[in-house]
Amino acid sequence: MRIDVLTIFPDLIRDVLKYSIPRRAIDAGLVDVVAHDLRDYADDKHKTIDDSPYGGGAGMIFKPEPIAHALKALPSGGHVVFLTPQGRPFTQSVANALSLTDHLILLCGHYRGIDERVREHYVDDEISIGDYVLSGGELPALVVVDALIRLIPGAIGDAESALEDSFQNGLLDCAWYTRPREFEGATVPQALLSGDREKVAQWRRDNARQRTRARRPDLLESQ
Ligand code: JBE
Numbered sequence: 001m002r003i004d005v006l007t008i009f010p011d012l013i014r015d016v017l018k019y020s021i022p023r024r025a026i027d028a029g030l031v032d033v034v035a036h037d038l039r040d041y042a043d044d045k046h047k048t049i050d051d052s053p054y055g056g057g058a059g060m061i062f063k064p065e066p067i068a069h070a071l072k073a074l075p076s077g078g079h080v081v082f083l084t085p086q087g088r089p090f091t092q093s094v095a096n097a098l099s100l101t102d103h104l105i106l107l108c109g110h111y112r113g114i115d116e117r118v119r120e121h122y123v124d125d126e127i128s129i130g131d132y133v134l135s136g137g138e139l140p141a142l143v144v145v146d147a148l149i150r151l152i153p154g155a156i157g158d159a160e161s162a163l164e165d166s167f168q169n170g171l172l173d174c175a176w177y178t179r180p181r182e183f184e185g186a187t188v189p190q191a192l193l194s195g196d197r198e199k200v201a202q203w204r205r206d207n208a209r210q211r212t213r214a215r216r217p218d219l220l221e222s223q
Pocket of ligand 1: 129140
């Protein structure tokens with residue numbers, strides 16, 4: 001899988017991917033993530049990438065040409081995703097579907113947004129990571145990259161564990177415990193200490209269901 005990220009902060013993207021599972025997956029060649037600086041595709045000597053909106057108003061709009069120019073410089077056929085609060089909500093099932101894409105291009109906007117014409121002609125898909133306003137699309141792009149990398153076979157040590165992730169079964173994750181057996185007077189549920197695999201599995205299923213009912217009943221209704 002190849003992921004290109006178009007951004008005015010390529011180092012932010014590169015730096016975050018130097019840690020943990022994304023780093024290991026990239027080092028192992030399971031995924032290639034390339035961050036491109038949109039300013040490199042600006043067509044004037046001041047490397048202008050934004051301008052004020054027609055009709056007036058506060059904030060700046062990304063000009064269409066640098067985005068079009070950057071996209072044309074990439075191999076054709078990639079699935080172009082714009083990260084925006086106006087996009088469809090990002091969920092585990094969207095991540096699962098996108099993880100099957102060979103070539104993904106993530107476009108990060110800033111300020112007020114991007115020129116509508118470049119969005120209409122070049123963007124295939126729009127995704128939002130949540131109903132709040134961020135400074136730009138970089139953190140959302142990193143959220144998407146991280147969620148996709150976890151799903152690539154071999155990215156996670158235990159082959160089973162991505163499938164066992166919270167949300168893959170439509171439920172929140174169960175509670176987990178490690179040593180010591182007693183911490184500040186609190187003990188560990190007996191079933192987990194029983195050594196009986198079936199009992200442990202049953203406890204975890206029940207706990208996940210209870211937590212989902214208490215915290216996110218909407219997830220149970222959508223099953
Ligand atoms: O969710 N998003 O993709 C966003 C992008 C840019 C700004 N705010 C967001 N929430």
